[in-house]
Amino acid sequence: MRVAVVGCGGMGRVHAGEFAIMPGVELVGVCDIEYHLAEELAARTGTQAFSSYEQMMSQAKPEVVSLALPSHMHKEYICRSAKLGVHVISEKPISLKAEDAREAIQACEQHSVKLFLGHVVRFFPEYAQIKKAVDEGILGKVGVVHLKRVGSHPGTAREWYFDEEKSGGVIVDLMIHDIDFALWTLGEPKSVYTLRRTREASDYALITLVFHNGAVVNLEGHWGDPGNFRTSAEFAGSGGVIRTDSENSKSITIRKAALDSKGNRFAEIPESPSVRSPYFLELEHFINCIREDSNPTVTPADACRALIVANAARESADTGQVVYFGHEFGRETYQ
Known part of the structure; x- marks a missing residue:
């Protein structure tokens, strides 16, 4: 499977690094308009650097x-x-x-290509275990959930993050991970209410999601937190409680700081203690779905629903009002 990577920043380096060691995959090129970033990544991963998307696609001829x-x-x-x-x-x-x-989903359907979205939290073993516990009824009826994700502001190294028209802010860029996980685990949401405060290099939001099954989910996200990047999750049900906290799991958690071209930290990527990182597992899963013509764990409809909820949370923050979802939310996948 011939794969090329577009964008050689933090996540581009993660993707290229995983593809470079993945059995049955050939990394045929990396591309960035900041050509020195592509050159550095190509040298590290043993592939060819490009500054033009068009040139890479025509010369490297990737399948993915x-x-x-x-x-x-x-x-x-x-x-x-x-x-x-x-x-x-x-x-x-x-x-x-x-x-x-x-439009993106329809373009892929029209041209008969597969589309995969990187909601990688589903591939972290501790979150997968929570999902399994909920699905198997180990916790009984889930009542209250707390999800937290905080870290430094990426805009201090990549200025486009400060522009909400380009990044979507902390809710769409960072908290969408936990929004997707909540939807995946608990089903159809009923309403969302958000409190949000932004100033300079700080973007903080507290979101409350109410689900049709009665569960209440509190999500907290902060860009600009003075500490290290950290996450936590707690699901409380009638039959018990399950929780994970990156701060309390240091014996089995590796936290690696990704650096920009000048050596500055711009994002911190938590990794699993397993043999393969969640990013490797995610990307390998997507490649296998192409090979086997099978459905992915994360569907385009899932990604669309997470985006709809994230933007509803932004709307609530702007208006100060609760936003309610229609009864067709779970069935009208793209509205």
Whole structure:
């Protein structure tokens, strides 16, 4: 399977590094308009560097393209890749607007290529175990959930993160991970209410999601936290409680700081103690879905629903009002 990576920033380096060691995969190129980033990554992963997407696609001829671009560019490059007949792996979010997500999904369907979205939390073993415990009824009826994800502000190293029209802010870029996990685990949401405060290099949000099954989920996210990147999750049900906290799991958790081209930290990527990182497991799963023509754990419809909820949370923060979801939310996958 011939794979190319577009975007050689933090997540692009993660994707390229995993593809470079993946059995049955050939990393045929990496691309970035900041050519020195592509050169550095190509040297590290043993592939060819490109400064032009068009040149890479025509010369390297990948079967799969992995997009690790700023969020506002996802839809454009999903559509461009689909028109070339190339399968697409894109970092989350699928786009910044639901209508753009629909267009991206339709482009892939029209050109008969597969589309995969990087909601990697589903591949972290501790979160997968929580999902399994909920599905098997070990916790009984889930009542209250707390999900937290905080770290430094990535805008201090990549300025586009400060522009909400390009990043979607802390809710769409960071908290969408926990939004997706909550939807995956608990089903159809009923309403969302958000409190949010932003200033300079700080973007904080507290979201309350109410589900039709009665569960209440509190999500906390912060860009600009003075400590290390950290996550936690707690699901409390009638039959028990299950929790994970990266701060209390240091004996089995590795936290690695990703660096930009100048050596500055811009994102911290928590890793699993397992033999393969969650990113390897995620990308390998996507490649296997192409080979086997099977459905992925994360579907385009899943990614679209997470985006709809994230943008509803932003709307609630702006208006100070609860936003209610229609009864067709779980069935009308792209609205």
